[in-house]
Amino acid sequence: MKAALLGTGRFTPENQQDDLPIIARIGALGSDREDRFLKTAFTALLYEEAGAKPSKIDHTLPGCPPETRQPAGDKITGLIHASLKDRNEVLFRYYLFRLVKSGKVLQSWLVPMVLNKALNSGKDRLQLLDACGQAGQWLCRLNPKWSTTPATAKGDENIWETGTLEERKTYLTSLRKTDPEGAIALLENTLAEENAGNRLIFVQLLSEGLSLRDEPFLQKLTSDKSQKVKETAFDLLKQIPGSALNHAYLEALTRVLEVREEKHLLITKKKVLTIRGDMPLDDGLFKTGIERVSREKGVEDYVYHAAQLMAWVDPVVLANALGTTEQQLITFLLGQKAAGTLMPFLVRAAVRFRNKAWCFALLHREEATDIRLLDALEESERQAFYGRFLNNNLTGLLTYLFDDNYTPLPLKLAGDIIDYLIRFPYNVTQAVYHRLALHLPVAAFAKLQAVINDPRQDYQTRYFKTQASEMMRIKELIQQID
Incomplete structure (x- = not known):
C-alpha cells in the first residue's frame, strides 16, 4: 500500500538527505508533487551511490608489534588457505599441527580468516590464536568481534566472571591442572550463583585429578537441588580411593x-x-x-x-x-x-x-x-587385540588410534584396515578416509595404488577407488610441505 501511495499526498517517505541544500531547492520547485518526489528520490539515489564522507578520527591506531617468530612459507600458507576455503577441517587441523610443530606463525594476510574461525572453536581456540602471532593479538585488541579471544589465552581471572561458557570451561580445566585446590576454592565461592546446567558442567570437569582433598566439597554437593549434580557428586566420591563412600563400598x-x-x-x-x-x-x-x-x-x-x-x-x-x-x-x-x-x-x-x-x-x-x-x-600388547575391534567397530578403533601427533599406524594394521575398507567401503565417512590418509605409513600407499589400478568397475570398487585417489592426493599435498 505504501508503494502504491508513493508520490502522493497520502504518503511521503523519510529522506535522510533532508538537510542537503539541493533537496530544499527541489521542494521549492513549482512543479507537481509527483515530479518533486521523483527528483528527490533520484537525488537521494545518487547520494547513496556516491557514498558518504568518512567520520573524522582524532586519534591514531597503535602499530602492530614486530613478530618474534618466522612467518610460514608460501606452500603451507597456500595449503592452509585452500583448506579454509574448502572447509576441509581434517586437512586444516593437520596443516596447523605442522605449522605449530615448525615454530612458525601464519602470514599476516591469513590471520583474519583464522581469527574468525577461532571465534567458533572451543578447546583449540588458544592454539589458533597462538598460530596468529603478534598480528593476531594486535587485531584482537582493535576488533570488538575478536576482543574476547585473547582473554582466555592470557589466563585472565576475569574470564570466570565475564567469559562465555566455553571460555569458562577452558579456564577451569586449566586451573584444575595447575592448581587443583584453587579450582575447588573457585567453585566453592561461585557455584551457588550458577544455574543447574552450568553447575553440572563445572562439577563434571573435576573428574580429572580427583583426590581426597576434593571430598569435603563434593560431599556438600550431594545435597544439591539438581538431581544430576547430586548423582555426579556421588559418582566422583565413589572413585576417590580412601573417601568415606569408596570405603563404604569396599566394606x-x-x-x-x-x-x-x-x-x-x-x-x-x-x-x-x-x-x-x-x-x-x-x-x-x-x-x-x-x-x-x-x-x-x-x-x-x-x-x-x-x-x-x-x-x-x-x-x-x-x-x-x-x-x-x-x-x-x-x-x-x-x-x-x-x-x-x-x-x-x-x-x-x-x-x-x-x-x-x-x-x-x-x-x-x-x-x-x-x-x-x-x-x-603397552602398545606392543595392544596390537594383538586390534583385529577384534576392526571387525566389530572400525570407527571406534580409528578414533582410538588417531592421535594429535598423527602417529603412523603399524604397517600390518594399516594393510588390514585397507583390506576391510575394500570389502566395506561405506562403513566410514569421507572425513575418516581423509584422516586415515594422514596416519598411513608410506609403504601402505602402494596397496592403495594397486586398488586404484584394479580394472573392476562395480559400484563398491568404484567408490573405494574414489576415496583411495583422494587419499593419494592428500599424501602428495603432505609431501609439498616436506
Missing part, C-alpha cells in the same frame, strides 16, 4: 564376596568365590546410586548389588581385602554363573583404575567391547 563388598577353600576330588583343595545373599546392603548405600532391583532377568538382586559396587572399587584394593590376587579375583568373577551380568561393571572398574590384569582377562571375552580396556596395555 560392603568384603561382606558380600567370600573367598574360601573347598575340597576338590576329595584330595585337593581349591579356592572359590561366593556372592552371598545373606548380607544385605545398608539402606544408606541405595541413596548413593545403587539400584535396589536387578535389571537382569533371572539375576538375584544381591548379585546385581555386588556388580554395581565392583564398578567403583579398585581391583587391587578389593583383591587385597579378600586375601587373593587381582588375577585370581577376575578369574573367580568370570567363572560365576552371573558373569554376563557382572561383565559391564567389571569392565568399568578395569577401565577406571587401569588394571592391567583385569583388562587382559576381559579383552579375551567377546562381550567386553569397550576399547578403553586397551589403555592399560
Whole structure:
C-alpha cells in the first residue's frame, strides 16, 4: 500500500538527505508533487551511490608489534588457505599441527580468516590464536568481534566472571591442572550463583585429578537441588580411593564376596568365590546410586548389588581385602554363573583404575567391547587385540588410534584396515578416509595404488577407488610441505 501511495499526498517517505541544500531547492520547485518526489528520490539515489564522507578520527591506531617468530612459507600458507576455503577441517587441523610443530606463525594476510574461525572453536581456540602471532593479538585488541579471544589465552581471572561458557570451561580445566585446590576454592565461592546446567558442567570437569582433598566439597554437593549434580557428586566420591563412600563400598563388598577353600576330588583343595545373599546392603548405600532391583532377568538382586559396587572399587584394593590376587579375583568373577551380568561393571572398574590384569582377562571375552580396556596395555600388547575391534567397530578403533601427533599406524594394521575398507567401503565417512590418509605409513600407499589400478568397475570398487585417489592426493599435498 505504501508503494502504491508513493508520490502522493497520502504518503511521503523519510529522506535522510533532508538537510542537503539541493533537496530544499527541489521542494521549492513549482512543479507537481509527483515530479518533486521523483527528483528527490533520484537525488537521494545518487547520494547513496556516491557514498558518504568518512567520520573524522582524532586519534591514531597503535602499530602492530614486530613478530618474534618466522612467518610460514608460501606452500603451507597456500595449503592452509585452500583448506579454509574448502572447509576441509581434517586437512586444516593437520596443516596447523605442522605449522605449530615448525615454530612458525601464519602470514599476516591469513590471520583474519583464522581469527574468525577461532571465534567458533572451543578447546583449540588458544592454539589458533597462538598460530596468529603478534598480528593476531594486535587485531584482537582493535576488533570488538575478536576482543574476547585473547582473554582466555592470557589466563585472565576475569574470564570466570565475564567469559562465555566455553571460555569458562577452558579456564577451569586449566586451573584444575595447575592448581587443583584453587579450582575447588573457585567453585566453592561461585557455584551457588550458577544455574543447574552450568553447575553440572563445572562439577563434571573435576573428574580429572580427583583426590581426597576434593571430598569435603563434593560431599556438600550431594545435597544439591539438581538431581544430576547430586548423582555426579556421588559418582566422583565413589572413585576417590580412601573417601568415606569408596570405603563404604569396599566394606560392603568384603561382606558380600567370600573367598574360601573347598575340597576338590576329595584330595585337593581349591579356592572359590561366593556372592552371598545373606548380607544385605545398608539402606544408606541405595541413596548413593545403587539400584535396589536387578535389571537382569533371572539375576538375584544381591548379585546385581555386588556388580554395581565392583564398578567403583579398585581391583587391587578389593583383591587385597579378600586375601587373593587381582588375577585370581577376575578369574573367580568370570567363572560365576552371573558373569554376563557382572561383565559391564567389571569392565568399568578395569577401565577406571587401569588394571592391567583385569583388562587382559576381559579383552579375551567377546562381550567386553569397550576399547578403553586397551589403555592399560603397552602398545606392543595392544596390537594383538586390534583385529577384534576392526571387525566389530572400525570407527571406534580409528578414533582410538588417531592421535594429535598423527602417529603412523603399524604397517600390518594399516594393510588390514585397507583390506576391510575394500570389502566395506561405506562403513566410514569421507572425513575418516581423509584422516586415515594422514596416519598411513608410506609403504601402505602402494596397496592403495594397486586398488586404484584394479580394472573392476562395480559400484563398491568404484567408490573405494574414489576415496583411495583422494587419499593419494592428500599424501602428495603432505609431501609439498616436506
